Amino acid sequence: MFKLWLKLELLLAFGSVFANACTITIPTDLPDPQPVIVIGEELFHPLNEVTEVQENDEITLHCAGNGNRVVALSQQTATLKCQGGKFYSQEKKKAYALKDLQCTRIPTSELLVTQNACAEGAGVFYEVGFQVNDVFLSVFTICYDSENEHALYSRSIVNGAAQNFKINDSTRRSFRADGMRFTTTATNNFYTNKNQRTRFEALFGTDQTYINSNSFLARGHLAPDADFVFSYEQLATYYYANCAPEWQVVNAGNWVRVENAVRKLASSFGSDLLTFTSTLDVLELPNPANKQLSEIYLDKTEIISAPKWYYKVVMHPNLPIDVVFVTLNNPFATVGKEVEFCNNICGKYGLDSSFYGDASRGYTFCCELNDFWSSIMNDETPYYELPEGWSYKN
Structure with missing residues (x-):
């Protein structure tokens, strides 16, 4: 039984290590027009050319302004979860590359x-x-x-x-x-x-x-x-x-x-x-x-x-x-x-x-x-x- 638990813990540990994080490379991964990107309840503030979003972490996309939408999702505001290196929409039951999630127009402040x-x-x-x-x-x-x-x-x-x-x-x-x-x-x-x-x-x-x-x-x-x-x-x-x-x-x-x-x-x-x-x-x-x-x-x-x-x-x-x-x-x-x-x-x-x-x-x-x-x-x-x-x- 002990060996079984040990194997399970090792499997979980290695699974965590090798989980596919999502990466956002600016500007190449950004859609056009870009939605407002929120990570961790704050506006996305990149600290490098490439930002990693860890497996199961969420991002929120918001296309501010009347009639503005994330075109692929038909939503003004959408929360997606990083899964397998892509952003997964629970509503659409589908994974997306960030570049494909553009707004109808540039968000209005x-x-x-x-x-x-x-x-x-x-x-x-x-x-x-x-x-x-x-x-x-x-x-x-x-x-x-x-x-x-x-x-x-x-x-x-x-x-x-x-x-x-x-x-x-x-x-x-x-x-x-x-x-x-x-x-x-x-x-x-x-x-x-x-x-x-x-x-x-x-x-x-x-x-x-x-x-x-x-x-x-x-x-x-x-x-x-x-x-x-x-x-x-x-x-x-x-x-x-x-x-x-x-x-x-x-x-x-x-x-x-x-x-x-x-x-x-x-x-x-x-x-x-x-x-x-x-x-x-x-x-x-x-x-x-x-x-x-x-x-x-x-x-x-x-x-x-x-x-x-x-x-x-x-x-x-x-x-x-x-x-x-x-x-x-x-x-x-x-x-x-x-x-x-x-x-x-x-x-x-x-x-x-x-x-x-x-x-x-x-x-x-x-x-x-x-x-x-x-x-x-x-x-x-x-x-x-x-x-x-x-x-x-x-």
């Missing part, structure tokens, strides 16, 4: 307005993500000041382990005005060339030269789409609450260089990098006729302001300091180091670019976070809410 205060009470948290089986799973977080209609910051994680394997999706989704007092249609209109010409002609006269077909204020992402791995995460960034008016030449100039530099940093570390992205002050431009300065707003009620500065806080355990990249949102200014309001440490830490000094593409410099914060807020401690496990460097 939600913006959840919470009652949780942030930035020492100056705003409330907006969570952007997906409702899956009665649980809201956040992709990134916005601290929003609804009274003044602008983001105090967007907080997001850049997955450095998966940057080299992320989906390169050229799809562009229209921005939505969820969480704002303006409708999406009205906010869309603020960004049209026609509206901006009208606004600038009212400020500077009909011969103004700031706005034309090549010079205009674009929708400048705070948490950018390209930071994220999956299509459904990337397109979840398209909310007006997550952007501010930014000159297109700056957006496509030094600001995108900052974003690329941050992703490169995350990739070099191979692990999660934390960012807080925001803006400062209201942009003022001179009237060429009399040099009088006017603040720039996209709307007549002067609520949607064009910021003077964009900035991005970057935090990672391997960085000796918490870094802030700062970009001037004024391509018309002829400026240099005199506009730097904190000690520029770009060169010291190998973060410099030969383009950063080009003001026509957005003059850019870097500072240590404590120096930056004390300079702009006259306070020692930043008001960002750090996720669990993160802390400021001294």
